[in-house]
Amino acid sequence: MVRSDIIRGHLDSIILRLILEKDRYGYEISQEISIRTNNRFQIKEATLYAVFQRLEKKEIIEAYYGDVSHGGKRKYYRITPLGKAYLNELVKEWSEVKEIIDLFMEGLE
Amino acid sequence: MKKIKNHIDELFKDIPRNKETEMVKQEIIQNLEEKVYYLMDQGKEQEDAINKAIVEFGDIEDLKKELGVKEPEKKNMAKLNLEFSIWGSGLIIVFFIFINLYYTPHTIWAIYPIFAILWWPLSMYFVWSRKKWSE
Numbered sequence: 248m249v250r251s252d253i254i255r256g257h258l259d260s261i262i263l264r265l266i267l268e269k270d271r272y273g274y275e276i277s278q279e280i281s282i283r284t285n286n287r288f289q290i291k292e293a294t295l296y297a298v299f300q301r302l303e304k305k306e307i308i309e310a311y312y313g314d315v316s317h318g319g320k321r322k323y324y325r326i327t328p329l330g331k332a333y334l335n336e337l338v339k340e341w342s343e344v345k346e347i348i349d350l351f352m353e354g355l356e
Numbered sequence: 357m358k359k360i361k362n363h364i365d366e367l368f369k370d371i372p373r374n375k376e377t378e379m380v381k382q383e384i385i386q387n388l389e390e391k392v393y394y395l396m397d398q399g400k401e402q403e404d405a406i407n408k409a410i411v412e413f414g415d416i417e418d419l420k421k422e423l424g425v426k427e428p429e430k431k432n433m434a435k436l437n438l439e440f441s442i443w444g445s446g447l448i449i450v451f452f453i454f455i456n457l458y459y460t461p462h463t464i465w466a467i468y469p470i471f472a473i474l475w476w477p478l479s480m481y482f483v484w485s486r487k488k489w490s491e
Contacts, residue, residue: 273387274394291414292391296384300422319386 249288263334272321307333359406360388367416434484441480445473
């Protein structure tokens with residue numbers, strides 16, 4: 248499993264990408280992350296809710312209550328136009344970072 | 357499912373109760389319950405499923421920060437203590453000197469109580485500087 252502190256700075260991107268595809272709720276997101284990474288990265292749920300809080304305050308995502316399951320209402324998140332712009336920035340930034348780190352990491356081993 | 361609620365209540369016990377935190381709490385409980393049902397569908401016993409959900413939940417420090425819980429600030433009382441001891445001992449020393457000069461101007465005895473009282477600011481100074489060094 249990957250060290251979570253390296254991924255930590257990119258949690259926003261991961262979560263926003265998943266919400267961009269379709270509106271999702273908390274557990275769905277954590278499950279989706281585990282499935283897509285084949286369990287190589289599992290997000291701690293507690294961290295997930297901290298990210299939701301932060302992004303919601305910045306109006307990058309917004310929440311609404313959806314269907315009822317197992318006695319509770321699911322809280323879904325959707326990405327806002329501001330969020331889409333932010334994600335765009337993150338994508339650009341990431342390709343830049345990747346290039347820079349690759350300069351030093353490639354060709355070793 | 358009571359166990360999940362209790363666990364989350366326990367995690368949230370330092371967080372001030374308001375509408376916002378209550379909503380986050382409900383959301384977390386709802387999602388954890390969903391996870392438990394999912395794990396049970398996968399063939400886990402309820403007890404195991406609940407424990408797994410709780411263990412994987414992680415710690416709540418980041419969330420606390422987002423919800424604006426400030427670490428209780430430890431007030432630095434050492435400085436106040438020192439100031440008080442200086443003013444207090446100063447007054448007592450002046451008082452002894454005055455009595456000494458006024459009633460028995462030819463015998464100096466005030467030096468003894470003054471030495472005794474000086475231990476007060478001295479010890480407070482010690483506490484204060486030890487605090488400063490450990491910061």
